[in-house]
Amino acid sequence: MLEKTIGFIGCGKMAQSIIQGLVKSKVFESKKIYATAKSSKTIDQVKEQYNINVSLNNKEVAKKVDFLVLAVKPYQYEEVISEIKASISEETVIITIAAGVSLAGLKKSFSRDVKLIRTMPNTPSLVGAGMTAMCHNDLIGELELKEVKNLFESIGKVELIDEKLMDAIPAVSGSSPAYVYMLIETLADGAVRQGFTRDQGINLAAQAVLGAAKMVLETGIHPAELKDHVCTPGGATIEAVASLENDKFRGSILNAMEHCTKKSKLLSKQ
Ligand SMILES: NC(=O)C1=CN([C@@H]2O[C@H](COP(=O)(O)OP(=O)(O)OC[C@H]3O[C@@H](n4cnc5c(N)ncnc54)[C@H](OP(=O)(O)O)[C@@H]3O)[C@@H](O)[C@H]2O)C=CC1
Numbered sequence: 001m002l003e004k005t006i007g008f009i010g011c012g013k014m015a016q017s018i019i020q021g022l023v024k025s026k027v028f029e030s031k032k033i034y035a036t037a038k039s040s041k042t043i044d045q046v047k048e049q050y051n052i053n054v055s056l057n058n059k060e061v062a063k064k065v066d067f068l069v070l071a072v073k074p075y076q077y078e079e080v081i082s083e084i085k086a087s088i089s090e091e092t093v094i095i096t097i098a099a100g101v102s103l104a105g106l107k108k109s110f111s112r113d114v115k116l117i118r119t120m121p122n123t124p125s126l127v128g129a130g131m132t133a134m135c136h137n138d139l140i141g142e143l144e145l146k147e148v149k150n151l152f153e154s155i156g157k158v159e160l161i162d163e164k165l166m167d168a169i170p171a172v173s174g175s176s177p178a179y180v181y182m183l184i185e186t187l188a189d190g191a192v193r194q195g196f197t198r199d200q201g202i203n204l205a206a207q208a209v210l211g212a213a214k215m216v217l218e219t220g221i222h223p224a225e226l227k228d229h230v231c232t233p234g235g236a237t238i239e240a241v242a243s244l245e246n247d248k249f250r251g252s253i254l255n256a257m258e259h260c261t262k263k264s265k266l267l268s269k270q
């Protein structure tokens, strides 16, 4: 368990996914976790649900903690940073989770060099199955990087990447849970169409998606080969595969990823 403290400026969907994961994995004791929000409604809900320290005062939390996660929307970064920048110390490690907010842009917003780790997590962190991409500036020491990496590894997997690829991460792992939920929802629609209940459809579909993902991760076999294992010659699956190819399944996903990446680059400016 880390002796240090962590604070979240903003505690909406993404921050709460991380907080829930941290509390469950016991990396931080609840009393070492702080969170702020815009409204009393959110901080009351967060206090009730996770029993961590809550406040409406960003500066107070920024001053107090060792790790400070900026968990507001990208376009709110500028405003929040100008509010807290005088309150953070030279030792505070700032962790960002916003799409489109670069290390160079952050340095400008803070008007000085600060310790920065830029991440792109995803909401499955809530159940310990997150995927977080991470890069950092030169002020981050080995120990700090290890601590932050451990922190995100307690709620899933971590990939250290070059910053130039960071804007492409939402399309691959930050936003992609949304497309997978659409797939599960659609599979459940198909099941309902055949006479299954909605719950049965969702369970059958979600378990198949989970199993397929585990097969890729745990066997190391290429997804194309795993697909081939399912397709019996002259059987039913290859009919579905051919139909998906005709309807541009792969092309639709690739296009969606292009749109996602383009928008990610623009987000901090909105
Ligand atoms: N959702 C996702 O799947 C992912 C999101 N992200 C990133 O996470 C960040 C947050 O997104 P998400 O959690 O979805 O958004 P939410 O809208 O759910 O949360 C934003 C939070 O910021 C709070 N807030 C707004 N203004 C202030 C302020 N001035 N001071 C303190 N708190 C403030 C809000 O308070 P209140 O609740 O009171 O309104 C809310 O709790 C974004 O930058 C996004 O790019 C990254 C990866 C995945």
Ligand SMILES: O=C(O)[C@@H]1CCC=N1
Pocket (backbone or CB within 6 Å): 099, 170, 174, 175, 267
């Ligand atoms: O939709 C968004 O902008 C954020 C980035 C990754 C997931 N949600």
